[in-house]
Amino acid sequence: MGKTALLQFATEHAASFRLLRAEGAEFEMELAFAALHQLCLPVLQRLEHLPGPHRDALTAAFGLRAAPAPDPFMVGAGLTSLLADVAGKGSLLCVLDDAQWLDQASARALAFAARRIEGERVTMLFARRAARPGDVLQGLPCLELDGIGEDDARALLASEVHVTLDVDVVDRIIDEARGNPLALLELPRAGGERPADLAGAFALSHRQTVSATIEASFRRRIEQLPPDSRRLLLLAAAEPLGHLPLLRGAGARLGLDLQAAAPAEADGLVELGRQVRFRHPLARSAVYLAATPAERREAHQALGEATDRERDLDRRSWHLALASAGPDEAVAQDLERSADRANARGGVASAAAFLELAAQLTPDQTRAASRALGAARAKFEAGDHEAALRLLAVTEKHSRDELEIATVGALRARAAFRATRSDAAAAQLLHAAVGIASLDEAQARGTFMEAFAAAMYAGRFSSAGGMTEVAEAVRGSVRVPSPASAIDLLLEALTAQAIDGYVLAAPVLRRAVDAFVAEADPAPAALGWMWMVAVLATDLWDEEAWHTLSERQVQRTRHAGLL
Numbered sequence: 001m002g003k004t005a006l007l008q009f010a011t012e013h014a015a016s017f018r019l020l021r022a023e024g025a026e027f028e029m030e031l032a033f034a035a036l037h038q039l040c041l042p043v044l045q046r047l048e049h050l051p052g053p054h055r056d057a058l059t060a061a062f063g064l065r066a067a068p069a070p071d072p073f074m075v076g077a078g079l080t081s082l083l084a085d086v087a088g089k090g091s092l093l094c095v096l097d098d099a100q101w102l103d104q105a106s107a108r109a110l111a112f113a114a115r116r117i118e119g120e121r122v123t124m125l126f127a128r129r130a131a132r133p134g135d136v137l138q139g140l141p142c143l144e145l146d147g148i149g150e151d152d153a154r155a156l157l158a159s160e161v162h163v164t165l166d167v168d169v170v171d172r173i174i175d176e177a178r179g180n181p182l183a184l185l186e187l188p189r190a191g192g193e194r195p196a197d198l199a200g201a202f203a204l205s206h207r208q209t210v211s212a213t214i215e216a217s218f219r220r221r222i223e224q225l226p227p228d229s230r231r232l233l234l235l236a237a238a239e240p241l242g243h244l245p246l247l248r249g250a251g252a253r254l255g256l257d258l259q260a261a262a263p264a265e266a267d268g269l270v271e272l273g274r275q276v277r278f279r280h281p282l283a284r285s286a287v288y289l290a291a292t293p294a295e296r297r298e299a300h301q302a303l304g305e306a307t308d309r310e311r312d313l314d315r316r317s318w319h320l321a322l323a324s325a326g327p328d329e330a331v332a333q334d335l336e337r338s339a340d341r342a343n344a345r346g347g348v349a350s351a352a353a354f355l356e357l358a359a360q361l362t363p364d365q366t367r368a369a370s371r372a373l374g375a376a377r378a379k380f381e382a383g384d385h386e387a388a389l390r391l392l393a394v395t396e397k398h399s400r401d402e403l404e405i406a407t408v409g410a411l412r413a414r415a416a417f418r419a420t421r422s423d424a425a426a427a428q429l430l431h432a433a434v435g436i437a438s439l440d441e442a443q444a445r446g447t448f449m450e451a452f453a454a455a456m457y458a459g460r461f462s463s464a465g466g467m468t469e470v471a472e473a474v475r476g477s478v479r480v481p482s483p484a485s486a487i488d489l490l491l492e493a494l495t496a497q498a499i500d501g502y503v504l505a506a507p508v509l510r511r512a513v514d515a516f517v518a519e520a521d522p523a524p525a526a527l528g529w530m531w532m533v534a535v536l537a538t539d540l541w542d543e544e545a546w547h548t549l550s551e552r553q554v555q556r557t558r559h560a561g562l563l
Helices: 003-012 032-049 052-061 072-087 104-114 150-160 167-177 181-190 197-198 212-223 227-238 244-253 257-266 279-291 291-308 311-324 329-344 349-359 363-381 385-398 402-420 423-437 441-461 468-477 486-500 504-520 530-539 543-558
Strands: 017-023 089-095 122-126 269-274 276-278
Touching: 003 089, 003 167, 017 032, 017 072, 032 052, 032 072, 032 089, 032 104, 032 363, 072 089, 072 104, 072 122, 104 486, 150 167, 150 181, 167 181, 167 402, 181 212, 181 441, 212 227, 212 244, 227 244, 227 276, 227 279, 227 291, 244 257, 257 269, 269 423, 276 279, 291 311, 311 329, 311 349, 329 349, 329 363, 349 363, 349 385, 363 385, 363 402, 385 402, 402 423, 402 441, 423 441, 423 486, 441 468, 441 486, 441 530, 468 486, 486 504, 504 530, 504 543, 530 543
Parallel strands: 017 089, 089 122
Antiparallel strands: 269 276
């Protein structure tokens, strides 16, 4: 509805402001802090001016140093400090287009800063499509854009079309555009360049979405460009950073210089200034989708080779993976390492994306099955159950490992329980835990914990897989190791409480609660069970432990970037 045009209008009328800008990109949504890095790239040298904790959080988020996952609070606070520092005694304008495609980590940090810049000489403007449930930008001052009125629509159309159109054709174009200004400018192009085509409205006889029609118009304009211009545009479309030196370096690898963009600039599709900017995000996607798979691989290969190996290793790995024409074990290993780094930065969704691509590029089917299982686990943690189930099917099809196949069953049961909270799903978890127990006791204990959690939800209404059934299966299948971890003690406490009753179990409950309270920095595996320990603390009437455990779980889960 013209949101990109409004942002452009704002930047043109903010000549006295320093400008930082970024665009969300659909194919970068999986990369943690990708959009934030794009926004801050021109001012990274100013990180040294920030207080130590703020500087450390941002350098960790951007992968500029090896460090544990940064605290999201510190990333947001660091961004706020950075923007205030860049503004200085002047004014700073931050423009973020297509905010619906921001990666989660960037969106959280930007929303944090946006709520705290009052009093600073900083303005932040976001443009996005309709809000979705859980949108972190909800609550910020918002201007809803409606379509322009019919009189304005007719005037805008007349300014673009310089031939006489039949009244019925005009009415159809107005109707198709639904008040969208960009559609009014592009729909006539969608009908072809010849007046006869427009007069007869042959191309408008079928209805499709406005965005699809506009994108088709952009694709026709792209097809008319010289080959070198199309190749350079594809490089720009495949790298949303809009970093001119990177585009120049990638172009040089393909024998292209920036002059090749001149026809596209003349047509208004793209602008090469301090950064590369497409006229509209649909123009970017049109360029990318119009290319053949081989052309996209060539572009990603050039971008991967031109990307700094030291400062942006993960983006380099991502490009080289998308450049692969087939399985490539070396690239798959690089992606696994990128997943580890993403996890360390708290980017669970990014780690899942890296692992999924690694599984696709693994030549050995057995190894691919193992990587797909790891990707499925990460997808579950990121809340993408549909993708996780798809990856489990890959493991199920190709794995020859009994434990991996049993794990698939456990993860499917977990997904079923999370979706339905039914006692049938709780029974499936119990069955899966018993199956794993003969193969790997340590993993079985974790699955029994899932079964206990499901049984606690089902409560006394469970027809199968209830607390007592789970406890009896635990005692018959696994032993408490020595020395016992906090999670082992929790499993023992739940089992004792279900079978032996509260009085006899109280000392065991006490040991489990104390063990978790003593772990000031719990392992990621323990985070999922701290709510259960808090329940046991209430059974012991230990309000202090209950509060400590609940607050610690919130803090550590946010720190790890878990859903």
